[in-house]
Amino acid sequence: MDYDDSIGRSGLAGDDPLPPEDWSGFARTARLDAIYAAHQPELRRYLASRAPRQDVSDLVQDCFRNLAASKGQALALIEKPGAYLIRTARNLLAMRARTGERRMQSAHDSFDETAVAGPDPHAALEARDAIRRIEASLARLKPKTREILLMHRFDGLSYEQIAAAKGLTVKGVEWQIAQAMKAIDRARTAKP
Structure with missing residues (x-):
């Protein structure tokens, strides 16, 4: 076998570039x-x-x-x-x-969010029923008691103003409103 001195044992010529030291070939x-x-x-x-x-x-x-x-x-x-x-x-x-x-x-969109679920139909029915009961209890009040309650709650008059308009004492107005509130509270808590 002819051995050329310009080609080393690795099969590379003397002037061929060597691979990097960490090169492991194939x-x-x-x-x-x-x-x-x-x-x-x-x-x-x-x-x-x-x-x-x-x-x-x-x-x-x-x-x-x-x-x-x-x-x-x-x-x-x-x-x-x-x-x-x-x-x-x-x-x-x-x-x-x-x-x-x-x-x-x-x-995830929660079903409980109002944007997805909408209003609660059970709560709406219960609220409507409560309003009906309160309206019925207001209708059963004495006209004088009902008028004093409406003057205070809806017209925003003070006890003194109502007393002057109705010819009553302030204590009398307080008693009339207390009677009306008891009737409304009983209607609200009553079972349908």
């Missing part, structure tokens, strides 16, 4: 291919039982992307790539669950 790619061939079916089965079917391929790809992205010689230091890939898959699933939960919470 060994890294070959190792990734071997890991993929060995662990992809197991990883796919693991993810298929925990994720929607349409997401499994994307998750497998993400797991191997994380493995390939490990810097420098870290790939060579991983003793159990299958366990590393399963742990990566578990972390990706947890991350997707957290982001999915946040996305669902932000899109």
Whole structure:
């Protein structure tokens, strides 16, 4: 065999540029291919039982992307790539669950909010019924008592003004309003 002194044992000519010191050639790619061939079916089965079917391929790809992205010689230091890939898959699933939960919470509209639910029909019926009972109790009041209550509550007159207008004492006006309020309170608390 002819041996040319200008070509060294590595097969490179003396003036050929040398690769960087951390270059490992095709060994890294070959190792990734071997890991993929060995662990992809197991990883796919693991993810298929925990994720929607349409997401499994994307998750497998993400797991191997994380493995390939490990810097420098870290790939060579991983003793159990299958366990590393399963742990990566578990972390990706947890991350997707957290982001999915946040996305669902932000899109959630509570049924109890008035904008969605509208007015409460039961409360409206109860309020209408209470108003009817109060109106009926006002109608049953003596005309003088009813008039004094309406002058105070709706016209905004003070006890002194009502007393002067009706020819009563302030104590008499207070007593008439107290009688009216008792009747209204009984009507409000009465069961239909």
